[in-house]
Amino acid sequence: MAASREDRVIYLDNAATTPCDPRVVEAMLPYFTEHFGNTGSRNHRYGWEAEAAVDTAREQVAALLGADEKEIIFTSGATESNNLAIKGVAYMYEKAPAGSGACRGHIITTSIEHKAVLDPCKRLQKEGFEVTFLDPPADGVFTAAMVEAAIRPDTILVSMMWANNEIGTINEVPQIGALCHARDIIFHTDATQWAGKMPVDVERDCIDLLSLSGHKLYGPKGIGALYVRRRKPRVRLQALVDGGGQERGYRSGTLNVTGIVGLGKAAALAKAEMDAEGQRLLALRKRLESMVTSQLDHCAVNGHADKRLPHIANISFGFVEGESLMMACKELAVSSGSACTSASLEPSYVLKGLGVGDELAHSSLRLSMGRFTKDSDIDAAVASIVKAVRKLRELSPLYDMHNEGIDLSKVEWGHH
Ligand code: PMP
Secondary structure (H helix, E strand, C coil), rough: CCCCCCCCCEEEECCCCCCCCCHHHHHCCHHCCCCCCCCCCCHHHHHHHHHHHHHHHHHHHHHCCCHHHEEEECCCCCHHHHHHHHHHHHCCCCCCCCCCCCCCCCCECCCCCCCCHHHHHHHHHCCCCCEEEECCCCCCCHHHHHHHHHHCCCCEECCCCCCCCCEECCCCHHHHHHHHCCCCEEEEEEEECCCEEECCCCCCCCCCEEEHHHHHCCCCCCCEEEEECCCCCCCCCCCCCCCCCCCCCCCCCCCCCHHHHHHHHHHHHHHHHHHHHHHHHHHHHHHHHHHHHHCCCCEEEEECCCCCCEEEEEEECCCCCHHHHCCCCCCCCCCCCCCCCCCCCCCCCHHHHHHCCCCHHCCEEEEEEECCHHHHHHHHHHHHHHHHHHHHHHHCCCHHHCCCCHHHHHHCCCCC
């Protein structure tokens, strides 16, 4: 049942997922019923119609990235794209066979990637590859110099997210790409939070493999893409899913035509509207951050001051607990510092990685704006957060003690 106006929850969790743009849904609808063919049906009209639609979508996704349409592999989302890129490269370019006892190859990534990169890397580690997980500096931004210092003669792959999903920090991806190209190392970027929001040119940015996901750019869930460079260098992958040989053999299975049409349309819209939308979102984010920090003491915006995505704000609020804050702002759909990790209330490994203490990592909110966020949503969200933080602090003995000038770090707490 649709929520009434009064109990409408303001959606500020666009980094978790975005609603489908109605223009995307409209483009998809005929492919469920009228044009329902299988692209593999080469001998009748239904198949040809489906294939033509997939060709168009492939061109649209390629255009978003400055790529050739032959370089786009459709997958089920960024998790699958990351797995295919990382494991696919590792198995194809290994330096020593499994079970030989020798290092099968060295991979460089970071300790604050999404689990969809961390976990494939950890699996490869168990299988005999060596992985360097670079720790972030306090501002969260990885530079080419940091990667350069970790390169070894047997490094086969660097996988670095373009922008972080929790704090929105932007890494030096084009510089890291150039470094990898100069050293003949394959470079993969998880661009799930970047693609469709910020410009990509795989040639200029020296990218060999790039993952993206439909549901982060106003397309449907369960569809994504992997860009695979075909020349200079030609990147080869070992397939993870075997079968009918679709997607140039890299990803077997009947194509999700409706999803692909939706992703294509979403990519075309994102490309056309990116500049204006980016500026609008940046203004919204800056307004949100400055309104919150000017009305509340003891709060800090996490991540680099400027090298951050326009639409993600991550703020720590001293003397409150993130989960209680979320409970106190039920009219807001936001994410706490622990939401992405699991149902357990472990503080975010990303914030901890940046050196944010457990206390503050627990008291953080991620607010992420999107295409359908209005100015009035920001005003309402700020009002609700400010009110909730003040109320929770009124109940906080720690905040009282702090205001009385007691140095909490020196207090000896009883151990029972
Ligand atoms: N990488 C990043 C950076 C993400 O933010 C996400 C989604 N939270 C993923 C990968 C996984 O994407 P998908 O849901 O399409 O598998």
